[in-house]
Amino acid sequence: MQFEVWAPQADRVTLECDGAGQALERDPERPGWWVGEAAAQDGSRYGFALDDGPVLPDPRSRRQPDGPDGPSAVVDHSRYAWRSGDWAGRALPGAVLYELHVGTFTREGTFDAAAERLEHLVELGVTHVELMPVCPFPGRHGWGYEGVSLWAVHEPYGGPQGLKRFVDRAHELGLGVVLDVVHNHLGPSGNYLPQFGPYFTDTHHTPWGAAVNLDAPGSDEVRAFLIGSALAWLRDYRIDGLRLDAVHALVDTRALHFLEELSTAVDALAADLGRPLFLIAESDLNDPRLITPRAEGGLGLDAQWNDDFHHALHTALTGESQGYYADFARAPLAAVAKTLTGGYFHDGTYSSFRGRRHGRPLDRSRVAGHRLLGYIQTHDQVGNRAQGDRLSTLLADSPGLLACAATLTLTAPFTPMLFMGEEWAAGTPWQFFTDHTDPELAEAVRRGRRREFAAHGWKEDEVPDPQDAATRDRSCLDWSEPGRDPHARVLDWYRRLIALRREQPDLTDPDLADTKVAYDEQARWLAFRRGDVRVAVNLGTEPAAIPLGSRPARVLAAWEPVRAPGADGLLHLPGQSCAVLLQA
Template identity: 45%
Template sequence: MQIPRLGANHAADSTQFCVWAPYADRAEVHLLRQEQYVPLTCADTGYFYTAIPGVKPGDKYTYRLDGDKERPDPASRSQPEGVHGPSQVVDQDFDWTDAGWTPPSRRNQVMYELHVGTFSPEGTFEGAIPYIPYLKDLGVTTLQLMPVVQFPGPRNWGYDGVQLYAPHHDYGGVAGLKTLINACHNNGLAVMLDAVYNHLGPEGNYLWDYGPYFTDRYHSPWGESVNFDGPQSDHVRRFFIDNAIYWLETYHVDGLRLDATHALLDFSAVPFLQELATHVHDWAARQNRRVLLIAENDRSDRRLTLSREANGLGLDGQWLDDLHHVLHVALTREKDGYYADYQPFELIPKVLRESFAYTGQYSPARQRRHGTSARDIPADRFVVATQTHDQVGNRMLGERLTQLTDFDGLKLAAGLLACSPYIPMLFMGEEYGETAPFQYFVSHGDPGLIEAVRQGRAEEFAAFEWQGTPPDPQAIETFERCKLDHHLREMGQHALLLSIYQDLLTLRKAYPALTNPDREAMRIYADNDARILCLERWNGLQAVRIFMNFDLDQPQRLTVPGDEVQWRQLRYSHAPQWCLQATETALSVPKMLSPAANHMITLPPKGFVIYKRTIGDRQR
């Protein structure tokens, strides 16, 4: 027979229960309202299931294994009492009004990563809804939510989730998440969720009691490695693949960011990621849906986004941290830890050309050769950022780029982000220079685990020369200081930086040359000694040129040879309207670059200028 869907699925007058528990000889559903234990039918493959009349949405239950262990449902849809409490049957009916919704094309995406708990004063799904018009005006097309599944306590980044089918109850649970996604779609915003399939959190993880979900053959930095290639791994894969499709189908999510896929240790002939991509894309094709699977991966591995026919894994994209790394080093001069690998200026143009800074050469930080070239892969397969939860939150004090460079440096970072060939992503508050840190916070209940987390965080910073004491992850004050102050965006330099981000993202949308993912429609010139970069991009007859000075202290002069067309200035980083104070400057940054004449451009430190090509009287 066909095994029912995992979890408690309510329909009409009954609820179907199904759980995979091969470690158990017998299993029962404990219905708390009825104070009743109902035996489950066992299939040969370790699945237990039954349909029970009269069980309603809101009813709580647990599974009892072999007469003694009572545990939450591994595929629970709701955990109102937290990770250790009973599971809850839910009504998945919802008044969706997004029937005509179509997400933006990949090349036109502008993503915005946010943490639900710190984004709004309420720290809930519905608390984010009033900010949707603001995000639309900013130029965002897609919300990238950090993990929202049930985790221990009220405070966490989300990567300690243990009930992967249950939206976090303190965020607003099932109804809250659906309400947010529906509101986003009705206002033209796509929504992606962060799916953590490489581990489960250390508290409230009861999968060990059910079956071989984990393996001791491999080790993860964050917990037990998931069993994707060992005995009975077919059923483990089903659990996670069904989970991915569940979010897409039941919550109308537009895609998933797959966390730390380099930690999905799997040596099977058909890797889990490939099987996941196949099932998700087949489902999307049947539904006539456009969905994205975007991996986080630190291997600089081109195979992630190659098609299965080209011996790839068939994912739709991957995060490209290398752009962050080379830009961060250029702006801050930091060289500790993994930043030691990203010192040479020439890595900036290389990352723009080939995506990865390391394409097979020796990596000093890794002490081995590393990476592959992605020069032939369309640029819209990569998501780039100047700040992310990882790059900010894994600093000892959680400082944002706002604290590490000056206003000109922030403008240069925004200019590179908007003009690169990749999909840009902002980290919440970046656009107005949020000053609140983003530090690591948890709310565990086990004193031993709390202390282990404190020690683990301190050990992570050993490779860096950061001074001070790490904030206490368990302290509520650590969480509270990470809350965004949205009032800042109306004040002084914060309001000015916001207007610059809006302007640059509007420019990106208006000029297809800036969103063209074809690397053949791009030229890069660099002067490594002067730290000058020229990026030329085009789409048909339309073309733009971006000149950038990455020297932090000195103006730099460059000569631009004349050609057959005229170039008109679009934006200049040090134009009066983009400066905190109106200052006189003798630097030469022409408004026009005329045909058949050489031009001298002198860019201030951390300055940039953007030109567009004009043909005759027509603006192209």
């Protein structure tokens, strides 16, 4: 088979394959590339030696069976026999996503163990599973955001074959699969890309150091490397969409932005495969150009996470006002209302957290609501708390508020996303954990984590040690919880709300401008209209009389028993409760 590698600064490149060495030749058609033929098959171990250096794993390795520091292995994707060969794909409009971390979704922490739980998600009613990153990283357990080998799959999870079995099973059950990919940085350990070429540049800096090279000399090949990796997930593993981590950290000054080039390539692959593919960005910019079609001057991504909706709702529910919550906490229900109708809260307004104006308005006539993901919990918003406490812990004495949070998330004009275990108010935390094999790096991460939260008043022994195996173990879901109260009642509520999204077309209408909101900041109630559907939540402890209009209405779902509004059009809603109604 043919081996190739981009190593523009090398004078000699040697392929080591199954114990035999062979010099590669320069490719006359592609500057900086080295090529050669060698006998190999699925599973063959190999690597490249540059000049007189050690043998290194392939930057485009499809498998790292011994971890990031070991040799690469050949993967013959044609050897896998797909059972769901007739999978036609599942597009984003109308979807309900479920964010899942393979290493803690089950105690076993593997693709196969996670696949055995997928029927739970089918019964819940979600349409897509969003996997947190699965690229290799040192050790066994971690969040996955310090991965390396961007074309390979973490071996302890099950490697390439395990991921294919998971996707296959999901597709058999009618579930789409989204994969979280990280293009803005690589992990500090096991990253050999700088030895091969200018994959990073000091022209720009990021929170992780030198930026990925998207616009400096050599960036053509780096961009092709990242785009090739993205297409490989969609093609070789039959992934349905990608979530792009922190795209605001992708610094690119070229006229053709990397994200526009990526979205063009993904659309072309979708046309070639004959099934829908999509890209979802995590972005801190509140810039609608990100999700505006390319034909209209945008970058052409399909959707983005909407942290503003989370922040507004979180402050309304918990009263927290620290950090970036401060702007939302001044009038939290007004902030919720603004996001429900306009998408962004910061749309050119002053952000005290940033000390400047932030964002720009969405054109609601051009940007559909499904292009924004709405959520009340994510791995970031839970795991980046000092103790990884979920909303179910913060509101442990107020289950009705959890029901209100679910109601707003699942009836808002956005694409809803849940974080694993949220649907039953999981009692387990989800904490920050690592398994660095480098002792110095492990200690630096431990100290850094504790120093970060010490600045906010946390004592050292109150912040879990990320390197302690117990931190990961505490973060695993407890699958006995969904079968008993109070978890079972919350789970039933989530199932009912997701079922309503299927039953009521108004709840998947993408027109943001059609959402009308009313609220009372002091009484702490909020109601909104989507077509003929009315949604009302009472976050206060006292009953509220909420005006819903004169048209007759019937109750579709209610957390506590309520009567339909009478002739006065008032819905009498108990404290910390919610209801969804349909008007005639």
